[in-house]
Amino acid sequence: MARQAPPEWLIEQGIAETRALLMGGEQVLAARIYWPGELRAGEHRRARLISKLAGTRRGVALLDDGTEALVDHLPPGVTEGQTIAVVITRAALAERGRLKRAQARVASTDAPVAAPPLPEGRVVQRFPAGSWDEVWHAASSASLDFPGGEILLSVTPAMTVIDIDGVGSPRDVALAAVPGIARALRWFDLGGNIGIDFPTLAAKADRRAVDEALEAALAGWPHERTAMNGFGFVQLVARALGPSLLHRFATARLGAATRMALRRAELAAAGGTGRTLLLTVHPALKAKIKQPWLAELSRRTGRALEVAVDPALAIEAAHAQLLQA
Incomplete structure (x- = not known):
């Protein structure tokens, strides 16, 4: 039987952002993102x-x-x-x-030290099909599905709050949500204070079962954690190194959507034969696109660019296509 390769960070050097996915086979295990000009932990x-x-x-x-x-x-x-x-x-x-x-x-030394923006990994032209889109859309909606329910996340000044909504007994819903919670923490690069609002579990044995499931699911993810209280609340504390993907969308949604529009345009040009690349965006996004970003997009794709606006488009729904004429 062939041995599965160990998880590997893949790095995609996009326009105005650098993205990283930790891939375990075909599965996304974690994600991180960096926007140029930002301070970085370790710098x-x-x-x-x-x-x-x-x-x-x-x-x-x-x-x-x-x-x-x-x-x-x-x-x-x-x-x-x-x-x-x-x-x-x-x-x-x-x-x-x-x-x-x-x-x-x-610092213990005066010597300047540059911090790497993302984990060490293998630079790729593009991630496996659909992998970044899945993480990006989950972060944009601040939600993840699990069998029988949904995890909803909210960024507040005090903490990131995770709410759980599902069908079934409170114990079953809570246990079914645990793998999705673990995935959300890693996909969205969450840190700081995190509160999880599980369904209220009256029996101590049920609360203990969820605590044990959460401990197993978060093994290897550095954090401290309280036991579930009588109201179903669990608090996690993890080191925050910078803005999470949820923070990006909560405070800079237009910036995140603009960068995604540029990525879609770059991918649309790959392997096509058209001379002109048409990028159609919501009017608010066109105002955010900087000319150096368009120049870089033209250089990477080797195409002339046209940017059109469509007020009917959702901010997150930019699309691109190659034109023959």
Whole structure:
């Protein structure tokens, strides 16, 4: 019997974004995304301390790119105005109405260190057919189906909340949802505080069964977890390195949809014979497409470009085709 190859990260270097899928055979195990210009966890920067928080070893520093970061582990003798070396521990997070500063700590070296945007993997021209689309649409809708039900996810300033809706006994629905929850955590690159609202289970044995199933499903995914309480609620805490795919759609849906439109256009041009590539988008997306992105799309495809608008299209429903004339 042939041995199955170990899971492998595949990297797709798109226009205005880099995407990664962890593939186990034909199955997507995890996904990550990076937009150029963003800070990355592990990146070393020079910064000027602009304020210290009294009674703590924390402060606010102005990074060399003009953005601010909360800095931890400040040496006792450092003063406001002093230049320090820091390493980013979490990228900035956009939320409704505000921006959470990036987080950093004082670095042990002054030498600049660039952090890789995504895990090490094999660069491919395109992912296996349908794999990225499946993850992308699930993140766009903030939902995943499981046998007999659906997982619904909501991003809030305090935490990401996972709600479960299904048909059957509360115990059966809760247990059936566990594999889908594990998939959502990895597909959407979730971190920080995560709350799972299971159906209320009155019996301790039922709650224990769900806890054990969740423990097995999340093996290998670094986190801390509470036991299910009497109302069916479980809290997870995992390290957040940057915006999740859900955060992208919650705070930058147009940006995410624009990048997907460019990807569809690039794929539409592959293997075709038309001279002109027509990309049709919602009017709001056309306003978001930057000229350098169109120039890169033309360079990659070797085609002249036309961008048309259709107000009847959903923001996520851009499409592309090759024209012969």
